[in-house]
Amino acid sequence: MKYMAFALLLLLGAVSTQAQDSGKKMTTTKNDSHSTLKSTTGKNMQIEKIKKSDQEWKNILTPAQFRVLREKGTEVAFTGKYYKTDKDGNYRCAGCGNLLFTSKEKFDSGCGWPSFFAPADNEHVTIHKDYSHGMVRDEVVCAKCGGHLGHVFEDGPRPTGLRYCINSASLEFDANDDKNKK
Numbered sequence: 001m002k003y004m005a006f007a008l009l010l011l012l013g014a015v016s017t018q019a020q021d022s023g024k025k026m027t028t029t030k031n032d033s034h035s036t037l038k039s040t041t042g043k044n045m046q047i048e049k050i051k052k053s054d055q056e057w058k059n060i061l062t063p064a065q066f067r068v069l070r071e072k073g074t075e076v077a078f079t080g081k082y083y084k085t086d087k088d089g090n091y092r093c094a095g096c097g098n099l100l101f102t103s104k105e106k107f108d109s110g111c112g113w114p115s116f117f118a119p120a121d122n123e124h125v126t127i128h129k130d131y132s133h134g135m136v137r138d139e140v141v142c143a144k145c146g147g148h149l150g151h152v153f154e155d156g157p158r159p160t161g162l163r164y165c166i167n168s169a170s171l172e173f174d175a176n177d178d179k180n181k182k
């Protein structure tokens with residue numbers, strides 16, 4: 001920060017012949033802080049991030065997908081298209097195609113939303129603290145596009161004890177038909 005202010009002062013000094021306020025501290029405010037997806041571990045660095053405007057998302061998502069992924073909405077329990085799905089296959093992000101979960105980690109939690117005890121890859125999802133609605137919850141977010149997926153709770157089965165409670169609208173299921181035939 002100091003170096004930046006110093007460099008700016010040098011620049012100002014070059015433009016105006018006499019920089020009288022050189023003793024003053026320069027404060028620079030960055031407005032793009034929201035563009036960086038916080039990663040507590042820093043492990044998500046290698047995942048290519050996708051950024052789109054709300055209008056661009058609206059063009060490619062259904063209204064239900066937009067409400068969940070981009071506005072952190074929650075679908076009504078037992079109404080989503082995947083809470084009962086028990087076929088083999090992969091669950092990808094409906095926004096960007098990032099592989100999020102597989103049928104191997106899916107279990108029937110009875111809660112009315114697709115539930116998984118682990119993601120397909122820990123680096124494909126990011127966990128954020130969510131303080132909305134007077135609760136403290138762990139929000140599950142797609143590490144690639146930042147889309148809201150659901151929440152993770154510590155009442156899941158073995159081996160992790162976690163329950164990733166995910167909205168169907170944030171997922172695209174891709175059935176592994178070859179496997180189902182066997």
Ligand SMILES: [Zn+2]
Nearest residue numbers: 093096142145
């Ligand atoms: Zn995504």
